[in-house]
Amino acid sequence: MTSLLLFGASEGGLFDFDATLPLMAAQVVLLTYILNALFFKPVGRVVEEREDYVLTSQTEAKQKLAEVEKLETDLRNQLKEARKSAQKVITEAEEDSDRLYKEALALANSEANASKENARREIDSQRESALNELKSDADKLGDLIVQRLLAAK
């Protein structure tokens, strides 16, 4: 049975072409159709669906990220503006209170001055009237003394 390289044998041999060739070709073509139906189409569908899914998810995520970034800048701007307006309100309030304090101080000062003036004026007038009275009284008394002295004489 040990036989190497039966090239020229009438039956058998390495290069023995027969109906195996076309039948094998037909079998491979048939296998191509079967594998296309059982393997390439279904697996391709699943893989491509997944690729689409990943792609759309990625785009969606990118969109969402852009949205988030936009919202973040918006909020940051809003925060900045809010801070600015709060600062403004504080300054205004400080200025207001400062002004009010100054006004109140001025009013109080002027009132105090006015009442001081009034008091002084009153004191002056009273002193004058008292002086006048005193003067008239002294005059009267002097007159009386003179009369009395004249009468006694």
Place this chain on the structure above:
Amino acid sequence: MGTSPFGLPFAALEVGQHLYWQLGKIRIHGQVFMTSWILIGALLTLVVVGTKKMERDPKGVQNLLEFLWDYIRDLARTQIGEKVYRDWMPFIGTLFLFIFVSNWGGALIPWKLIELPSGELGAPTADINTTVALALLVSLSYFYAGLSNKGLRYFEYYVHPTPIMLPFKIVEDFTKPLSLSFRLFGNILADELVVAVLVFLVPLVLPVPVMFLGLFTSAIQALIFATLAAYYIGEAVEEHH
């Protein structure tokens, strides 16, 4: 089993012997079909099991099938081009899977345990009929691809870039199937022979590294055959400017 020159019962070499099946007037190599049916059956079982319940998060065999699919798609896409690779992917993939399964099945399954009246079971690709059949299918495919994509303008390819190329291109149409079939046939048969001769001479240890080398060669040959088939189709559908 046979007897070695030393009278020991070692496996004998049977080269060029076939188990003939008579179908009416025609005769075919029975051992080639037996192994190819078993291997195609295994391949289809794997495919059916793997695609039975496919999900978006792949599990188990589906992973393997998707890896293969992706591998074959990349192969077809890089060789054939973005435009028509989809039409040819099943053919290229079938060539790759069939040759790969045949080569590895021939090397890994202990066929020699099954006694046949004549010849012996082995890789279907170690039979010249199988490889010539595959190579002729490739030839038909690239002619069909070129003609269906570009019509008669396909024949511009023969005078591209200059008419001087015409005889070479015509010769190429013959050398392409010849080299495809003989490369595969020679590699697989040589691998089987080397392992058989080594087993015949030194039955222990020594054949093992050669067997591993054989597995490597088998995988490479499947890849080369599929890549070249895809390249020829890509060459035929390529647009010249």
